[in-house]
Amino acid sequence: MIQLGERFRLALVFASRLHEDQARKGSGVPYLSHLLAVTSLVLENGGDEDEAIAALLHDAVEDRGGNEVLEQIRGGFGARVAEIVKGCSDCEGSPKPPWRERKEAHLKHLAGANGSVLLVTSADKLHNARCYLADYREQGEALWPRFRGGKDGTLWYLRSFVELARERGPRKLVAELDLVVSELERLAGQA
Template sequence: MNAPKLTERFEAALIYATRLHATQTRKLGNVPYIAHLLSVAALVLEAGGNEDEAIAALLHDAVEDQGGKATREEIRQQFGEQVVEIVDGCTETDITPKPPWLERKTRYIEHLRYASPSVRRVSLADKLHNARSLLAEWQQQGDVIWSQFNGSKEDTFWFYQSLVQVFRETGSDRMTEELSRVVSQLFQQG
């Protein structure tokens, strides 16, 4: 397999994402949000993703967290229809305030069952990085981490188990198996 060529579009997306999320930090660890986006893009590329998927990985939370429909339109104009379709597929909601947690998560899981391989790849990379981060923080801080999330520990476990099931149903790979291992470790220990 040939490595995807990353062009000026990827560089522009990196700058755009860095600026868009400049004041945002992760819920856990007080880490600049761009670190998550870079990790997701790296996982996508390591899994054989193309440039559009890598760009979408950098922008996968932009619509939901940084401007809704107006940001979506900027992404479409700057990076094209394919990128915005992947971002749309990874977006739980573009409504503020967000709908209730369980409603969003249930709809997202059902959507993933029929999502394109590109959407599933970016979503899987996102969820894998989130699960890795959760596990690392849980190992350092214990159950106190669950108070920083909208869903309970049990709800979060249900969500991640459901994700593993959907990703396995739609074609298991190395990332899916790692997600399964990390989720098992996180919730067996907790």
């Protein structure tokens, strides 16, 4: 059994404070719910404490402060956690590059990423895809404008990640992600 200690509790507080004013796009649900869901998926799929902490903090660099926050993570939670978080981030500063360019570069990076980065990223993509599918069932095509990539870009990015992670990613997570993305593509008329 994985033991979650004081570092995990501190990371939970840190993540909560970093994201306290954020909500999930289009839903009003506190952003922390996403971080907790990703962390749960990581732990349920064999993740260790460092990977669980990285799951809590996986969006911190990208959304809440760039390299300054990355250095806080390194100082508070160690080099391994910081490297996993960095590997999960599609950019480290502001302004962000254009959406498609950023996603293509991130996919290229993920093709050579280690297992910890692929575990956290797979959990992140699965939770996002589950939410998109649930929202699509409720809202239909009205879902897509909330995303910078729109319908085509969002579905392209999810499918591209599935194909990339199929060989080296965590099998159970990637298999479920493939099912969810396939259903989303089918409902959205892109299957």
